[in-house]
Amino acid sequence: GENVEQHPSTLSVQEGDSAVIKCTYSDSASNYFPWYKQELGKGPQLIIDIRSNVGEKKDQRIAVTLNKTAKHFSLHITETQPEDSAVYFCAVTGGGTSYGKLTFGQGTILTVHP
Amino acid sequence: NAGVMQNPRHLVRRRGQEARLRCSPMKGHSHVYWYRQLPEEGLKFMVYLQKENIIDESGMPKERFSAEFPKEGPSILRIQQVVRGDSAAYFCASTRGDTAEAFFGQGTRLTVV
Numbered sequence: 001g002e003n004v005e006q007h008p009s010t011l012s013v014q015e016g017d018s019a020v021i022k023c024t025y026s027d028s029a030s031n032y033f034p035w036y037k038q039e040l041g042k043g044p045q046l047i048i049d050i051r052s053n054v055g056e057k058k059d060q061r062i063a064v065t066l067n068k069t070a071k072h073f074s075l076h077i078t079e080t081q082p083e084d085s086a087v088y089f090c091a092v093t094g095g096g097t098s099y100g101k102l103t104f105g106q107g108t109i110l111t112v113h114p
Numbered sequence: 115n116a117g118v119m120q121n122p123r124h125l126v127r128r129r130g131q132e133a134r135l136r137c138s139p140m141k142g143h144s145h146v147y148w149y150r151q152l153p154e155e156g157l158k159f160m161v162y163l164q165k166e167n168i169i170d171e172s173g174m175p176k177e178r179f180s181a182e183f184p185k186e187g188p189s190i191l192r193i194q195q196v197v198r199g200d201s202a203a204y205f206c207a208s209t210r211g212d213t214a215e216a217f218f219g220q221g222t223r224l225t226v227v
Contacts, residue, residue: 032214043205043218089156100147100209100216101170104156
């Protein structure tokens with residue numbers, strides 16, 4: 001089955017710095033790559049996603065890049081703020097009618113220091 | 115504009131009891147997915163359901179666990195004869211089916227004592 005590796009497991013940055021989280025996946029048939037943010041005691045919140053026919057997508061301070069050849073994708077957060085502190089998960093799916101069947105990475109604990 | 119609704123938010127059960135977790139998908143969504151999150155781990159897929167059908171239960175333990183999504187009412191994840199290892203956060207997600215975005219509920223935190 002699909003295997004997703006996420007790095008780093010923890011990331012500590014100063015407010016205003018950039019943060020980058022990387023994921024690699026194993027199944028070349030995967031074609032949808034969402035990122036979720038999970039705050040303590042809450043459910044995962046979809047923050048950005050990318051499909052396999054696109055190399056990069058940006059939404060304000062967050063962006064995602066995808067390299068299908070190398071089978072890795074990354075989340076970039078610029079101008080980080082303390083409220084960005086949370087656990088971030090990458091996920092992968094093969095799509096079709098089972099888009100919600102996601103394989104998640106292990107998560108990255110991001111801490112933004114004021 | 116309610117999102118995915120899960121209840122209860124917290125559930126405490128003694129070993130051997132049954133746990134019932136409920137999930138109502140977002141309005142307009144007909145596909146439901148259940149995930150389990152163990153402490154300090156990622157989410158693991160358990161089961162995928164559409165109305166009155168189990169589509170994929172490859173991630174669900176063969177014994178004690180069952181799921182349903184009836185024609186009327188919420189989806190139910192049922193755990194019989196709970197053991198301490200069942201303690202986890204259980205999340206439900208829903209999609210429209212023809213689009214990619216999966217939206218998650220706030221989860222049910224099950225504690226087995």
